[in-house]
Amino acid sequence: MKKIFVFCVLLFLFGSSVWASSDIPLTAQDHPDDDGSAIDLSWKYEGELPFSIWIERSENGKDFKLISKIAPAKTYITDGKNIKPGNQYYYRLKFVDAQSNIMASTDIVKAKSEAQWFNSRRTPLLVMVIILSSAILYFILSARKGKHLFIRKIAGLDTIEEAVGRATELGKPLLFVPGIMDLDNIQTLAGLNILSHLAKKVAKYDSTLYVPVSKSMVLSTAKEIVKEAYLKVGRPDAFDSDSVFYLTDDQFGYVAGVDGIIVREKPAATFYLGAFYAESLILAETGFESGAIQIAGTAMPSQIPFFVAACDYTLIGEELFAASAYLSDQPNQLGCLKGQDVGKALILITIFVGIILDILGINIITNFLQMK
Amino acid sequence: MKRQFPLVITFFVGMLVIVSQFIPHQPFGHLSDTLESWFLIISGFAILLGQLNLLKVNIIKIHRKSRNWQYYIVCVVSFVVMITIGILWGTQDQPGLLGQGSALVSFFGRKPFDYIFKYFFENLSATMFSLLAFFMASASYRAFRARNLESSLLLISAVLVMLGRTTIGTWLTGWIPENLTYLHLPQIADFIMKYLQKTGQRAIMICAGLGIVGSSLRIILGIERSYLGGK
Numbered sequence: 001m002k003k004i005f006v007f008c009v010l011l012f013l014f015g016s017s018v019w020a021s022s023d024i025p026l027t028a029q030d031h032p033d034d035d036g037s038a039i040d041l042s043w044k045y046e047g048e049l050p051f052s053i054w055i056e057r058s059e060n061g062k063d064f065k066l067i068s069k070i071a072p073a074k075t076y077i078t079d080g081k082n083i084k085p086g087n088q089y090y091y092r093l094k095f096v097d098a099q100s101n102i103m104a105s106t107d108i109v110k111a112k113s114e115a116q117w118f119n120s121r122r123t124p125l126l127v128m129v130i131i132l133s134s135a136i137l138y139f140i141l142s143a144r145k146g147k148h149l150f151i152r153k154i155a156g157l158d159t160i161e162e163a164v165g166r167a168t169e170l171g172k173p174l175l176f177v178p179g180i181m182d183l184d185n186i187q188t189l190a191g192l193n194i195l196s197h198l199a200k201k202v203a204k205y206d207s208t209l210y211v212p213v214s215k216s217m218v219l220s221t222a223k224e225i226v227k228e229a230y231l232k233v234g235r236p237d238a239f240d241s242d243s244v245f246y247l248t249d250d251q252f253g254y255v256a257g258v259d260g261i262i263v264r265e266k267p268a269a270t271f272y273l274g275a276f277y278a279e280s281l282i283l284a285e286t287g288f289e290s291g292a293i294q295i296a297g298t299a300m301p302s303q304i305p306f307f308v309a310a311c312d313y314t315l316i317g318e319e320l321f322a323a324s325a326y327l328s329d330q331p332n333q334l335g336c337l338k339g340q341d342v343g344k345a346l347i348l349i350t351i352f353v354g355i356i357l358d359i360l361g362i363n364i365i366t367n368f369l370q371m372k
Numbered sequence: 373m374k375r376q377f378p379l380v381i382t383f384f385v386g387m388l389v390i391v392s393q394f395i396p397h398q399p400f401g402h403l404s405d406t407l408e409s410w411f412l413i414i415s416g417f418a419i420l421l422g423q424l425n426l427l428k429v430n431i432i433k434i435h436r437k438s439r440n441w442q443y444y445i446v447c448v449v450s451f452v453v454m455i456t457i458g459i460l461w462g463t464q465d466q467p468g469l470l471g472q473g474s475a476l477v478s479f480f481g482r483k484p485f486d487y488i489f490k491y492f493f494e495n496l497s498a499t500m501f502s503l504l505a506f507f508m509a510s511a512s513y514r515a516f517r518a519r520n521l522e523s524s525l526l527l528i529s530a531v532l533v534m535l536g537r538t539t540i541g542t543w544l545t546g547w548i549p550e551n552l553t554y555l556h557l558p559q560i561a562d563f564i565m566k567y568l569q570k571t572g573q574r575a576i577m578i579c580a581g582l583g584i585v586g587s588s589l590r591i592i593l594g595i596e597r598s599y600l601g602g603k
Binding site: 183216286305 | 396398402408419420422428429439496503504510577583589598599
């Protein structure tokens, strides 16, 4: 009788332990290509779908703490909660029902987080940056050596001189809008680069230029640019520091302010060069109705149609970035444009070859570019 | 020195940011985020510069009685009122110098700053935004005039997309048999948007991306100096 009792107790204990720890494969490994702040967990659970999966973590293999409760259908997770590079972490998963009863659990697995010195997923990007930069640098050097580089005409930029001349003749001001983004946006910088060339022409022709801005950082930069331009042409006395002024950071408040200037001052020419959003058409249409020559340029694909519809000339995408180089007419800068063209040709070839290879069922280029 | 120093900083920071894109290991890993935080701190200080400029420009125009000087009074008064009530009674959960202003909250239904923001500013903003609808109509009218082959193609595509995106498009071509669904206006509109429109947009984005690389390289290498006021 005693033996039967001991057998039953052992059977219960053994049986319950089998029930609690099943053969659910759990793997934990360092998250690749990161700074050692994440560990990947993956598992394969084939039993009855639990209500939730609890993920527990420990740093010593004993004191496990619940770090996350996730959806039952998931089979992987990246743990990025307070993971320190170089540390070892232990994990176990518990599959629980709606009453938080443990249906099954995994064995304890461990993984060490490590920081990598190279993000291999960005290899395609690195290759492209190297090729592009090499092409640009090659053409810059070629241009410095005196090689003639053909750059196609950009009508919108050739019209700047005409616009300034017209403003001078009519005795009306010019309006320059550098977009609504801050200095950390490259489109704003591209716009300000054009402002530098425009301001020199305005100073030369003794015309008036208004530059309303929507960001304080842009205000100080634009003011310096215009001031330098007046200095360059030897007319520092003609510079009016209040011609570059701040309106507001608010998108539609800024639009209201600029529209007011257009309606009241009736500028002879308006320039919208930078990053624009919904305000693009409101500004451009107001300018159109005032009868100004309008030159716009942005790299925001969704705003380009509005500018094309409402402005006389539009710099589309890359033309905005090329504008300063084009206007400067310096070999260094023109060489850079030529380098970009080579980059464009390479991308065209890559797309073309990629399409043909994909049709043939070879996905080398597609996989490479998708950074897989 | 005045010109060289910013160029050196630009080169150094530019190269660091590029390198940090490919090296996740510290200290490079979060360098971009750190620099962005620095930028936010600097721009936070610069906000004051903008406000002072706004006040200065407007007050000068009022003082000189420039043309339309009355408008500038509105701007200065609004500016002063918003700042004053913001400082005195705070905004939302933030108390001001005079506390939460319970009496005013019970009268207005919310704090004075929030009241003006919601019932004045938001409505004025929405008014400006709603102008877009009318401007879109007038710009479309000009853009869709069939003057040459390109504008005719644009007109046809626009009409197909507009019809395809409305119920009338479904109604007009609903009778076409199932085996010819590609002739349904919604399907045609989807085709134009998914393939023709998106292809064009991607081409622009790729070229703009190249332009950004070229422009950034010019700035980092110090070839482009217009943003510093020229060569």
